[in-house]
Amino acid sequence: MTNKKHIATPTRTKEILKKYGFFFKKSLGQNFLIDVNILENIIKHAGINKETGTIEIGPGIGALTEQLAIHAKNVVAFEIDQRLLPILKDTLSDYNNVTVIHQDILEADVKEVIEANFAPDQEVHIVANLPYYITTPILTNLLRNRLPVSGFTVMIQKEVAERMAASPNTKSYGSLTIAMQYYTHAEVVMHVPKSVFMPQPNVDSSILKLTTRTKPPVDVLDEDYFFSIVQACFAQRRKTLRNNLTSYFKEKYNKETISTILENIGIDGTRRGESLTMEEFATLANAFFRGI
Ligand code: SAM
Numbered sequence: 001m002t003n004k005k006h007i008a009t010p011t012r013t014k015e016i017l018k019k020y021g022f023f024f025k026k027s028l029g030q031n032f033l034i035d036v037n038i039l040e041n042i043i044k045h046a047g048i049n050k051e052t053g054t055i056e057i058g059p060g061i062g063a064l065t066e067q068l069a070i071h072a073k074n075v076v077a078f079e080i081d082q083r084l085l086p087i088l089k090d091t092l093s094d095y096n097n098v099t100v101i102h103q104d105i106l107e108a109d110v111k112e113v114i115e116a117n118f119a120p121d122q123e124v125h126i127v128a129n130l131p132y133y134i135t136t137p138i139l140t141n142l143l144r145n146r147l148p149v150s151g152f153t154v155m156i157q158k159e160v161a162e163r164m165a166a167s168p169n170t171k172s173y174g175s176l177t178i179a180m181q182y183y184t185h186a187e188v189v190m191h192v193p194k195s196v197f198m199p200q201p202n203v204d205s206s207i208l209k210l211t212t213r214t215k216p217p218v219d220v221l222d223e224d225y226f227f228s229i230v231q232a233c234f235a236q237r238r239k240t241l242r243n244n245l246t247s248y249f250k251e252k253y254n255k256e257t258i259s260t261i262l263e264n265i266g267i268d269g270t271r272r273g274e275s276l277t278m279e280e281f282a283t284l285a286n287a288f289f290r291g292i
């Protein structure tokens with residue numbers, strides 16, 4: 001297939017928008033990709049081949065969907081905007097390995113969709129140029145549901161990608177980092193200029209790859225408790241651990257008890273949340289969970 005035929009070019013995209021009188025809805029995070037090279041990079045980093053099953057979130061007019069149809073075995077795409085359904089039917093009419101589901105991804109039973117559309121032993125990868133207004137809820141939801149997928153390769157806001165892939169003792173490191181890295185190995189694979197989108201977003205973007213872990217890197221006694229403690233430790237970034245934990249536990253534990261628990265596990269209460277590794281957060285959460 002020649003480049004000219006691809007959906008992801010400024011000319012073809014404009015043609016399609018004009019043909020259907022389509023206007024962008026900012027509220028749905030509609031910034032379409034108009035650069036085939038970027039799409040090829042997404043496909044390459046996702047490690048997709050002719051055996052891979054893929055799930056796309058938000059196909060738009062089909063720019064990325066088309067590349068997935070070409071390079072993967074099959075594609076299931078969730079699109080919330082009803083106006084795009086007839087357009088996708090038209091733009092993807094050459095491909096018989098694409099299924100479009102008209103649904104809000106946050107309401108979808110993705111596990112059931114995986115069972116219905118992919119073979120039990122087939123590798124499934126989630127690929128998307130995500131609507132930025134709900135990047136975090138989408139990824140958090142999908143990860144918490146422990147979907148049987150090899151990972152996610154997604155275009156998201158640069159700053160958010162950096163937070164998800166951050167290391168301790170950096171400005172980007174926070175509770176979002178822990179939430180992502182508990183379930184996956186996170187890596188920013190590439191920064192992307194605004195010019196590859198139509199319309200151009202206000203923020204910079206990056207491609208993030210999240211590779212699902214077979215098991216979490218730490219043992220925690222209670223996951224919800226662990227994530228709450230992590231959040232509490234970052235509640236006020238400039239405050240010490242001891243002070244953040246004192247505010248969090250209020251009546252349950254006073255400052256002295258908190259200091260004793262921290263001493264018992266060998267974590268200095270004057271440190272800040274951003275200096276703690278995932279292992280240290282696990283030790284801390286488990287100690288408070290046990291109440292010792
Ligand atoms: N994949 C296309 C591309 O790269 O050109 C479009 C990407 S655009 C950034 C995001 C897409 O997600 C839009 O088509 C939008 O309508 C859709 N979308 C927004 N919120 C959604 C949701 N909650 N569930 C499913 N799709 C959604």
